[in-house]
Amino acid sequence: MTILSAACGLAAITSVHAFAPPSSPGLSSMSSPAAASASTSTQLYIIGPMIRKMREKEDKKNMPMAAPDEAKVEAPGLRVGRDAWKWPPVWPYDSTFFKRQAELDASKNNANPLANPMQMMGGVTEGENGDSGGDEVLFDSMAYWKKNGEVKTELDERVAEKITNHYSFYLRDGMTVLELGAAENSYLPPDLKLNKHVGVGAVQSQMDSNPSITSSMIVDLNNVIDDEGVDSQEFAALCDEGFDAVIMANTIDFLNHPREVFKSSWRALKPGGIMIVPFLAKDAYVDKFEEAFTKQWRDMSDDQHMWVCGSFFQFSAGEGWEGLKGFDISPFDARKEEDGNVLSKLQGGDSDKPCGAFVVQAQKKSMAEGVDDADSVEEFIKSRLWMMPSLEDRDKKLVAPRLARAYDALDSQDQDRMVQHFDSLPKIYASLIKMDQFAFTFSMQAQLAADLLGDPDFVGNDLQVNNMKMGLGLRKPSAEFWAPVGKLTAAMAPEDKVNLLSYIVPRFGSGDASQDETLEAFVSGLKPTFAVIRSKCPAMDESDVQLLGSELLASEVLKPGRSTREEFAVWLGALNE
Numbered sequence: 001m002t003i004l005s006a007a008c009g010l011a012a013i014t015s016v017h018a019f020a021p022p023s024s025p026g027l028s029s030m031s032s033p034a035a036a037s038a039s040t041s042t043q044l045y046i047i048g049p050m051i052r053k054m055r056e057k058e059d060k061k062n063m064p065m066a067a068p069d070e071a072k073v074e075a076p077g078l079r080v081g082r083d084a085w086k087w088p089p090v091w092p093y094d095s096t097f098f099k100r101q102a103e104l105d106a107s108k109n110n111a112n113p114l115a116n117p118m119q120m121m122g123g124v125t126e127g128e129n130g131d132s133g134g135d136e137v138l139f140d141s142m143a144y145w146k147k148n149g150e151v152k153t154e155l156d157e158r159v160a161e162k163i164t165n166h167y168s169f170y171l172r173d174g175m176t177v178l179e180l181g182a183a184e185n186s187y188l189p190p191d192l193k194l195n196k197h198v199g200v201g202a203v204q205s206q207m208d209s210n211p212s213i214t215s216s217m218i219v220d221l222n223n224v225i226d227d228e229g230v231d232s233q234e235f236a237a238l239c240d241e242g243f244d245a246v247i248m249a250n251t252i253d254f255l256n257h258p259r260e261v262f263k264s265s266w267r268a269l270k271p272g273g274i275m276i277v278p279f280l281a282k283d284a285y286v287d288k289f290e291e292a293f294t295k296q297w298r299d300m301s302d303d304q305h306m307w308v309c310g311s312f313f314q315f316s317a318g319e320g321w322e323g324l325k326g327f328d329i330s331p332f333d334a335r336k337e338e339d340g341n342v343l344s345k346l347q348g349g350d351s352d353k354p355c356g357a358f359v360v361q362a363q364k365k366s367m368a369e370g371v372d373d374a375d376s377v378e379e380f381i382k383s384r385l386w387m388m389p390s391l392e393d394r395d396k397k398l399v400a401p402r403l404a405r406a407y408d409a410l411d412s413q414d415q416d417r418m419v420q421h422f423d424s425l426p427k428i429y430a431s432l433i434k435m436d437q438f439a440f441t442f443s444m445q446a447q448l449a450a451d452l453l454g455d456p457d458f459v460g461n462d463l464q465v466n467n468m469k470m471g472l473g474l475r476k477p478s479a480e481f482w483a484p485v486g487k488l489t490a491a492m493a494p495e496d497k498v499n500l501l502s503y504i505v506p507r508f509g510s511g512d513a514s515q516d517e518t519l520e521a522f523v524s525g526l527k528p529t530f531a532v533i534r535s536k537c538p539a540m541d542e543s544d545v546q547l548l549g550s551e552l553l554a555s556e557v558l559k560p561g562r563s564t565r566e567e568f569a570v571w572l573g574a575l576n577e
Contacts, residue, residue: 066325075169077359080306080326089394091259091315098256098294100139141222141254144292145202151288152184153250155280156354158331163187163249163278166329166359170274175244178268179213180221180261181251186212187278198238221251224260227389229267239268246275252309253279253297254289262316263387271366275321277309278329281356302356309360318393320386321362330356371407371415378404384419390426390433398446399425406454414456424460425449431469440472444498451502463509471501481523488526489550491543503554514560521557521565529553532572 066081096104155163168189171177175194179186182199183206199213200221207216219235229236246265255261265275281302286293296308306326313321335353368380381403385396407415432445452458452468469475470482477483485504489497504522507515529549533540540548552572556563563571 077327077329079328090392149203158354162329178243178246180248184209222256224257229264242270249278258312262312266317269364276361278359284355313362317386322365324362327359390429402450455506458506461509467508468505492546525565
């Protein structure tokens with residue numbers, strides 16, 4: 001699994017504070033002052049420049065990736081500014097990245113030794129019923145937290161104060177706050193007077209002992225609907241109320257499905273609302289909750305955790321979040337992550353120092369309510385795609401400008417209809433992602449999706465989607481239509497086939513008998529149409545013959561009441577080269 005920071009070509013930021021001068025233990029036991037002086041000089045000659053170089057290197061890594069003007073208006077500790085984040089085009093993590101060690105060990109033990117090698121290379125091993133080779137062992141997070149309900153997090157006072165101070169910079173009196181992963185302490189400023197503070201956690205007794213919480217509910221944040229959000233009707237209803245802020249401290253290290261949790265958090269916020277996600281260094285409470293840590297938390301460094309947390313914002317609602325920022329709010333004397341370098345050994349132990357602390361946060365962007373002018377069309381459409389399931393960020397960026405052009409070409413009535421059918425996009429892309437990306441590029445996929453949505457007759461019903469799949473070769477083509485169409489248009493370029501497909505598919509599923517007759521006229525008229533064009537244009541390439549013939553036939557015959565096949569044949573026969 002390639003870590004996010006490496007996938008984006010980013011060097012990890014290292015959380016290192018100023019170094020204390022090295023001590024020289026044991027010098028007092030030397031046999032003579034001269035020997036001590038010589039030894040000290042030798043050590044300084046060797047170690048001094050080395051420490052100086054290491055300090056310079058660490059200081060360079062520790063430079064904030066944020067503009068000075070941006071840092072002036074934010075809370076202390078800004079490390080990654082809004083313009084510094086870079087992301088891969090798609091969700092970069094596989095399913096093992098958010099599993100516990102017990103689950104990973106069980107998967108290894110349950111691996112099927114007789115699995116088909118080719119299936120294993122493809123990443124999926126299927127049994128006779130399409131099941132994976134072994135029974136998946138799930139970590140029951142709710143049972144775990146109930147069993148450990150009496151175990152307290154007990155943050156160092158210096159760390160807790162840093163979190164409290166950060167909250168105080170962004171939270172105001174009268175706000176409504178939703179806290180995810182709520183327990184016995186919220187670390188809120190003691191003088192903050194919230195209008196409402198709802199805690200969502202795993203252990204009721206912990207939330208009951210939290211003086212800040214005004215109401216609470218038990219929700220399993222690891223129980224989700226894939227690519228949509230947390231699977232709880234009660235929680236969904238709570239999110240509909242709209243909150244000024246969502247806070248989620250020391251929780252991302254335990255989430256199996258962080259993208260879905262961040263999607264639900266986006267829904268829970270009012271436009272302009274802020275989500276603040278503090279987390280501690282990876283070794284902060286490893287002695288208490290290590291069993292519940294996911295692989296990403298165990299395997300990645302603290303600096304990488306900041307980028308991974310940022311990616312949860314990006315891949316949950318994309319541009320629906322704005323002002324994404326990362327902070328290092330560690331106390332000045334916080335212990336550094338153990339990396340085994342020479343300098344850390346020279347400095348001695350860090351057992352009495354507080355752990356590091358970090359925050360990643362962003363605000364919910366207001367969704368465009370309508371189209372004011374031609375320049376606002378694409379922004380309006382982009383906002384409708386923020387939370388769209390099945391579409392990767394790459395797909396959204398490709399399809400949005402194409403949808404905007406299709407929208408512009410429609411009259412106002414058809415524009416409203418097109419927006420109403422945006423919910424068909426996930427069904428379209430659920431099929432498109434199965435296509436060979438080299439033969440059927442992502443740009444071609446986006447163009448097909450936009451052309452379908454831009455057709456007034458496309459409503460995204462099952463019959464239309466099934467016919468799209470047959471046209472793409474994802475299902476066995478129907479003998480009466482798609483098989484002959486595919487055979488007769490085999491020489492056409494892929495881009496031209498996409499255009500033809502986008503024009504044919506909306507003609508299905510209308511329930512109109514006259515529309516069904518036009519489909520029959522089209523498929524039966526292809527062969528004679530091509531024959532006439534070949535006779536009139538003998539020098540024309542076969543691909544152009546099929547392109548010209550299919551487009552002429554489709555434009556005249558596929559619209560009920562426009563031309564019958566016989567009328568089209570007469571018209572075509574009268575054409576001159």
